Amino acid sequence: GNSVTQMEGPVTLSEEAFLTINCTYTATGYPSLFWYVQYPGEGLQLLLKATKADDKGSNKGFEATYRKETTSFHLEKGSVQVSDSAVYFCALRLTDSWGKFQFGAGTQVVVTP
């Protein structure tokens, strides 16, 4: 079946540090890949996406590249801020399953001043 595996948290960083959250997937088809973020007290919102191999999604200083050869979609940010503290979810969606996303377990990121 389809699955998403992401690194466990919490990940604790100091402000301006480099952030990487690893995400790998298993899929029977050719999925689109997403990163969603859940800030404290808020709903899930899309951070970035990539729909085909070698695509790079980017938003708010975050980047992730769709690597088909390693079935990965790692999230990176060069210099985190306290406001980046949140739970980050990696997700996939197959082309024939419009609203059916497979989410990873989520990684909590805590950025300290």
Add this chain to the structure above:
Amino acid sequence: KAGVTQTPRYLIKTRGQQVTLSCSPISGHRSVSWYQQTPGQGLQFLFEYFSETQRNKGNFPGRFSGRQFSNSRSEMNVSTLELGDSALYLCASSLEGIGNEKLFFGSGTQLSVL
């Protein structure tokens, strides 16, 4: 434009009861999906509706059901509640078509089963 609206925000029920949760999608969105979020299992897909038809279904027992109305509003129902049904239930809506591969989530309904 208003976001995805879920009601109620909180619910407390006892085992054996049933519950109905409501979701109003963003105007113009015809796809509505439901997810269950728990600390142990994370986000699990329940089902998706499009134009009043269930289009996809997750691996949940038949006690979990849903429907969609002609105005795209959706409800989900859980019958014979169990303690393990305590969770945050999230509704998401989306547009169709290439370039619209994005779910817009509501704030959720927090269900506690005692």
